[in-house]
Amino acid sequence: MTRTRTALALAAASVLLLTGCAAGADPxxxxxxxxxEEPRSGGVLQIAMSADYSCLDGQxxxxxxxxxASQILDGLxxxxxxxxxxxxxxxxxxxxxxxxxxFTFHLRDGVTFHDGTPFTAQSVxxxxxxxxxxxxxxxxxxxxxDGLKEIEAVDDxxxxxxxxxxxAQFLQATSTTTLGxxxxxxxxxxxEERCQGDVIGTGPFxxxxxTGNTTVELVRNDDYDWAPEQITAHQGPAYLEGLTFVVMxxxxxxxxxxxxxxxxxxxxxSVQDRATLDAQGFPVHTYSNPGAPTNLxxxxxxxxxxxxxxxxxxxxxxxxxxxxxxxxxxxxxATNTVSSSTPGYQxxxxxxxxxxxxxxxxxxxxxxELGADGVREKDxxxxxxxxxxxxxxxxxxxxxxHLARVGIDAEIQTVTFSERSAILENGEYxxxxxxxxxxxxxxxxxxxSIDQQNTNQREDSVPLDQELADTxxxxxxxxxxxxxxxxxxxxxxxxxxxxxxxxxxxVIGTGKDVEGFAFDATARQKYYDTWLTx
Numbered sequence: 340m341t342r343t344r345t346a347l348a349l350a351a352a353s354v355l356l357l358t359g360c361a362a363g364a365d366p367x368x369x370x371x372x373x374x375x376e377e378p379r380s381g382g383v384l385q386i387a388m389s390a391d392y393s394c395l396d397g398q399x400x401x402x403x404x405x406x407x408a409s410q411i412l413d414g415l416x417x418x419x420x421x422x423x424x425x426x427x428x429x430x431x432x433x434x435x436x437x438x439x440x441x442f443t444f445h446l447r448d449g450v451t452f453h454d455g456t457p458f459t460a461q462s463v464x465x466x467x468x469x470x471x472x473x474x475x476x477x478x479x480x481x482x483x484x485d486g487l488k489e490i491e492a493v494d495d496x497x498x499x500x501x502x503x504x505x506x507a508q509f510l511q512a513t514s515t516t517t518l519g520x521x522x523x524x525x526x527x528x529x530x531e532e533r534c535q536g537d538v539i540g541t542g543p544f545x546x547x548x549x550t551g552n553t554t555v556e557l558v559r560n561d562d563y564d565w566a567p568e569q570i571t572a573h574q575g576p577a578y579l580e581g582l583t584f585v586v587m588x589x590x591x592x593x594x595x596x597x598x599x600x601x602x603x604x605x606x607x608x609s610v611q612d613r614a615t616l617d618a619q620g621f622p623v624h625t626y627s628n629p630g631a632p633t634n635l636x637x638x639x640x641x642x643x644x645x646x647x648x649x650x651x652x653x654x655x656x657x658x659x660x661x662x663x664x665x666x667x668x669x670x671x672x673a674t675n676t677v678s679s680s681t682p683g684y685q686x687x688x689x690x691x692x693x694x695x696x697x698x699x700x701x702x703x704x705x706x707x708e709l710g711a712d713g714v715r716e717k718d719x720x721x722x723x724x725x726x727x728x729x730x731x732x733x734x735x736x737x738x739x740x741h742l743a744r745v746g747i748d749a750e751i752q753t754v755t756f757s758e759r760s761a762i763l764e765n766g767e768y769x770x771x772x773x774x775x776x777x778x779x780x781x782x783x784x785x786x787x788s789i790d791q792q793n794t795n796q797r798e799d800s801v802p803l804d805q806e807l808a809d810t811x812x813x814x815x816x817x818x819x820x821x822x823x824x825x826x827x828x829x830x831x832x833x834x835x836x837x838x839x840x841x842x843x844x845x846v847i848g849t850g851k852d853v854e855g856f857a858f859d860a861t862a863r864q865k866y867y868d869t870w871l872t873x
Contacts, residue, residue, distance in 0.1 A: 378573070378855065378870040383581040386864075387593040389607040391552045391586045393757045395536035397516045398469070399476050401775075402756065405516050406606065407555055407584055409863045411540040412519025415444050415463070417567035418511065418778055418860035420626075423682035425510055426569040429458065429520070429541065439507040439814045446496040450565050452522035453545040460492035466520045467500065475764070476530050478792065479777075482785040483512035505812035507819055508781035515777070515861065541565075543577040543867045555584040571868055572855065578870035597621065597848055603871070604856070605848040606864065610665075616848050625669050628843040628862040629681040630777040631786055632673040635726065635738075635838040636794040641769045643722060648705040650835025652698040653724075653770075654691060656745045662734045663841045673839030676783055676828040680842075683780050683820020690832040691839065698745040707746065715746035723748045727771040729759030734841075735772075766796045774843045778860040780823035784810060787836055795836045803830050 394400050397408025415430040430444040450458040470480040471487050486503040493499055502509070512518055522539040536549040543566070544557040558581045566574055585602060587593045590609040596602040598619065608616065608623060616623050635653065643649045659672030671679065674688040699709075707715035707722050715722040724742070726749055728735055735751050742749045754762065762768050773794070775782055784807045785791050789800050806827055813819035831837045845862045855868040 376872070378578050378868075379872070380578050380870070381580055382871040383583055384579050384604060384853070384866060384869065384871070385602040386582060386584045386604040386606055387587040387596060387602045388584050389586075389588055389590070389593070390756065393760075394534035395549060395555065396530070396533040396538060397519050397540075398466075398480055398521070399473065399530060399534065400517075401479055403606075405861075406864045407536075407557070408519070409516040409542075409859065410544040410557055410582060410866060411538060411542045411546055412516050412521075413450075413541045413565070414515060414519050415446075415513040416510065417570055418514040419570050420778075420858060420860040423778060423860065424569075425514055426567050428514070428567045429565065430513075433510070435510065435814075437814070438812065439505045439509070440502050442500045442509060443493075444498050444500070444513075446498065447565055448496060450541055451562060452520075452541050453539045453560055454522050454524060455562075456522050456524075457495075458520060458541055459495045460498035461495075462520055462522075463498045463500075464490040464492050465523065465526055467518070469526055470518065473530060477517065479515075479517045479785070482791045483509065483515070483518060485791070505814070507811050507814050507816075508779060508784075511779040511781070511816075516863065544582055547581070552586055554586070557582040557584075566867060573868060577867050578855070579866060582866055594848070597850060600850065603850045603853050604864075608846040608848045612848075613846065621851060622849045622853070622856075624845075624847045624849065624856055624858070626845045626858040626862045627669075627671070627678055627680040628774065628776045628845055629678055629860070630779075630782040631676065631773075631775045631837075632678045632839045632842045633772065633774045634673075634676075634840065635770050636773055636786070637835060637838060638766060638769055638771075638796045639836070640766075640796050640798060643705075643707075643717075644724065644769055646705050647835050648701045649707075649722075650838070651833075652701040652705075652745060653742065653747070654832070654835055654838050655694040655698040655701070656741050656747065657691075657738065657838070657840060658693045658741055659691065659840060660693070661741075662737060665734050665737060670844045671842045673841055675824055676831050676837045676839055677780055677824055678842045680778075681780055681782075681820075681824070682778060683817065683824050685821065685824050687824075687828055687832055690829065695745050702746060709746050713743065713746060714748045721748055722746060723750065725750045725752055725769045727752045727754060727759065727762055727768045729754050729756050729772065738840075763794070776843070776861050776863075780820045781810070783807070783823050783827060783831070787831060803827070803834070803836075806830065 392404035395404050397412045413429050416425045417428040431447050432445045434443040470477050471484050488503045489501045491499040525538045536546055538546055543560055543563045545560050547558045548556040559577050561576050563576045593605045594612040597605045637644050663670045663672045674686045706717045710716045739749045786794050788807045789797050789804050810819055810823055849856050852872040854870050857865045859865045
């Protein structure tokens, strides 16, 4: 099979043409790499994604578009997806002050951007200061560099980064795509222009073309020779000549296209299609996303959710075992404000027990009496809540049923991803579904601190906010993670600020001739070591 660049028109036509491909697929099509076979260079991988995205700039992105940006950008460090260890990448080594307020990075020599310009300490300074200036546009990045005091380019290969106070989470943050680096030509563009994807990084693949709602094309960076050797299988340029991300919203179209060989990767396998792929021998890769699992985030300024007893009742009304069972067998019920794959995780499942009787008692105590129609009432008003959902999770209706059992009438408001982002930013929600991936327990501070994303829309700081801020001074990574996933998480759960439901699971199907597919530590797709057997 000869692999060539797919024409931009392919994706537009494929939605109509590929729905019937599955029936004629040869279950033995393609082949596995023979024992001892060396990776081959060449080919353009076709990757189907479920939706187009509003912004392809990795410094601004916060969702699935980071799977594209992570091919273009490199960080100062990288993170081992198995151990969580931070390893060198664009920085060969680093020094951290005793109080974690100052970081000095010693940069690798010979790194260049896709336009041939050198990556230097000045590049680090310009990018990190630029992220700070993006403000809310970089909703993740601003939390990583919050309190930035000064960046000094000591020389071309040494950069000193100082914060106003301790910032112990920063080292791990330097391994994320959000803190990846762009050339000066990209930094000169407006934030809106960068969202269109015409950006210049240092990564193994370079941007070539973006056709909205259709395709994103990347080409191999032939000069790439600075992969993090501790966590990659080879050095030098990537094996693949390029990557084409194709928008295919319908799950059945993606699955049929994978079976027929018209795409190589289905980046969103549905529960209905998983069994088919397994039966036909297609590799299916899963990874439990670290960070915040799929949650109900609560606006505590909205009645009736301003009462902690109502929030606790919702927590105990949810049967997480049942929620997890309707999606994938590997999916696990949430047992903390972070997933079990997050470094430092410890279970808090006792605070998340399914107990509808307790939920009823809490609502009784709060003055909500069960009405004749099964919906609770107080002062003549029904107990109603609105859940804003942007993804149409398979278990949305099940959540409604769980809450109905204890007398809560839940309305589901389904919105697009961009609509959901605007709603989250302006706080016009009661309950909103969401998850946020990061291989560091500091994600808890990002989501809940009144000084950060404040998804609870709290108007006044509480003792918990000081506890969240204090974690930044805990230099020992293990101790910091244990504090966040222990005492801090318990406080969040007891207050009903976080109502985690199930761990978020990445499920990726690949063609039988695709080898070397991998996830990074944040469950993003990595194609540097990927190759095609034919």
